[in-house]
Amino acid sequence: MRVIIVGAGEVGSSIAESLADSHEVVVVDQDGERVDSLTYSLDVLAIEGDGTSLATLRDAGIEQADMIIASTDDDETNLVICGTAKTVDDPFTIARVKKVDYLETWEHAEQSAFGVDFMVCTNLLTAMDIVRVIGLPAARDVDPFAGGKVQMAEFEVRADSPVADQTVRQADRFDSLTFAAIIRNGDVAIPRGETVIQADDKVVVIGSPESVQQFALEVAPHETPSADKELVVIGGSEIGFHTARLLEKRDLRPRLIEQDQDRARELAEDLPKTVVMASDATDAEFLAREHVDEADVVVAALENDEKNLLVSVLAKQLGAERAIAIVEDAEYVSLFEAVGIDVAVNPREVTAEEITRFTREERAENIALIENDRAEVLEIEIDAESVLTNRPIREAVADLPNGVVIGAITRNGSFVVPRGDTVVKEGDHVVMFVDTDVLNEVSAAI
Numbered sequence: 001m002r003v004i005i006v007g008a009g010e011v012g013s014s015i016a017e018s019l020a021d022s023h024e025v026v027v028v029d030q031d032g033e034r035v036d037s038l039t040y041s042l043d044v045l046a047i048e049g050d051g052t053s054l055a056t057l058r059d060a061g062i063e064q065a066d067m068i069i070a071s072t073d074d075d076e077t078n079l080v081i082c083g084t085a086k087t088v089d090d091p092f093t094i095a096r097v098k099k100v101d102y103l104e105t106w107e108h109a110e111q112s113a114f115g116v117d118f119m120v121c122t123n124l125l126t127a128m129d130i131v132r133v134i135g136l137p138a139a140r141d142v143d144p145f146a147g148g149k150v151q152m153a154e155f156e157v158r159a160d161s162p163v164a165d166q167t168v169r170q171a172d173r174f175d176s177l178t179f180a181a182i183i184r185n186g187d188v189a190i191p192r193g194e195t196v197i198q199a200d201d202k203v204v205v206i207g208s209p210e211s212v213q214q215f216a217l218e219v220a221p222h223e224t225p226s227a228d229k230e231l232v233v234i235g236g237s238e239i240g241f242h243t244a245r246l247l248e249k250r251d252l253r254p255r256l257i258e259q260d261q262d263r264a265r266e267l268a269e270d271l272p273k274t275v276v277m278a279s280d281a282t283d284a285e286f287l288a289r290e291h292v293d294e295a296d297v298v299v300a301a302l303e304n305d306e307k308n309l310l311v312s313v314l315a316k317q318l319g320a321e322r323a324i325a326i327v328e329d330a331e332y333v334s335l336f337e338a339v340g341i342d343v344a345v346n347p348r349e350v351t352a353e354e355i356t357r358f359t360r361e362e363r364a365e366n367i368a369l370i371e372n373d374r375a376e377v378l379e380i381e382i383d384a385e386s387v388l389t390n391r392p393i394r395e396a397v398a399d400l401p402n403g404v405v406i407g408a409i410t411r412n413g414s415f416v417v418p419r420g421d422t423v424v425k426e427g428d429h430v431v432m433f434v435d436t437d438v439l440n441e442v443s444a445a446i
């Protein structure tokens with residue numbers, strides 16, 4: 001495809017990097033330095049200009065474009081870009097927005113509102129990501145597949161975890177769970193039965209939600225949230241609000257701390273199951289007085305990275321079990337994790353991943369990116385031409401490159417445990433882990 005990406009910030013650059021190998025990509029940005037940087041670092045055509053301008057879009061080749069992705073940091077600009085593109089031709093348009101109001105308007109419109117064919121809402125996506133992680137102890141990332149019948153989860157193994165120093169064979173006590181990968185010191189490897197799980201490893205598993213939950217209990221037995229667990233959301237930002245709202249939908253009763261009195265009052269009206277407190281969450285004495293030390297999970301959702309770092313560190317020092325922090329600047333993610341924050345969620349990365357999922361291989365039903373796109377978990381519906389069709393997995397994988405793990409199969413809506421003698425049928429949905437280096441080869445064979 002010919003894809004035009006408007007906005008070369010963290011989101012646009014990440015999408016461009018993901019698509020450059022398999023598509024003709026044009027990137028438009030008003031910042032000349034960003035344009036120069038992309039020109040030298042990626043195999044894309046980078047153009048300096050205003051993406052809302054019809055002349056700029058024509059320079060980018062809008063008449064020949066199959067898709068245009070509006071990924072600037074301004075909601076209204078992205079909507080104008082998509083609307084302008086539709087006046088010239090009919091490319092598929094994707095808009096990134098932060099405000100959930102725009103998403104709700106778009107979803108309820110009988111026809112594509114704003115000239116947008118697909119809309120990605122950063123604030124809602126981030127809140128959903130946080131809530132999925134809260135739902136599994138020690139989880140760093142969680143993604144549903146096959147309509148929720150399959151889950152992929154990435155767990156961090158701490159030194160005091162019961163599975164630390166166990167072999168994969170010892171840790172694999174669940175019928176419908178597959179150990180897909182172990183990430184150690186940034187290297188991604190496919191584990192064998194004798195592979196030893198070490199402290200600080202990240203383990204990627206694929207299986208039924210029940211088996212993934214059971215494994216989560218094995219990794220961190222004392223951290224599973226329930227109705228009596230203490231969950232604290234710090235910050236009444238849009239992300240903080242939607243995190244609390246989604247937790248309420250799971251019958252959890254979080255507490256939310258918001259400094260602005262008017263905003264706190266508004267949140268209290270909109271969140272009937274949440275205790276909203278109007279106070280400064282960077283005040284250590286207040287946090288101690290409100291027993292944040294007893295919290296099982298603290299979510300730092302303030303609109304400032306430095307404050308999120310501060311309140312997360314304070315919460316951990318007081319004794320909170322886990323801290324999840326919003327980090328707007330991707331360069332800070334490693335810093336947050338280095339000082340002991342359990343999970344750092346970058347909204348731009350979450351958004352880029354969602355858009356990349358949508359634009360990747362057409363046959364893929366769903367995609368999750370692992371370790372900054374070092375690997376992918378794909379859900380693919382098997383057709384008659386697939387190398388897997390009507391063959392036992394043990395035989396079929398011999399025709400696939402190294403770096404592939406069949407993690408789960410669903411057939412007619414039912415979960416099928418993938419074993420060596422399992423025969424894959426046409427129409428099955430297969431969820432597999434694939435190393436990015438062999439992705440094109442696997443996509444051609446599957």
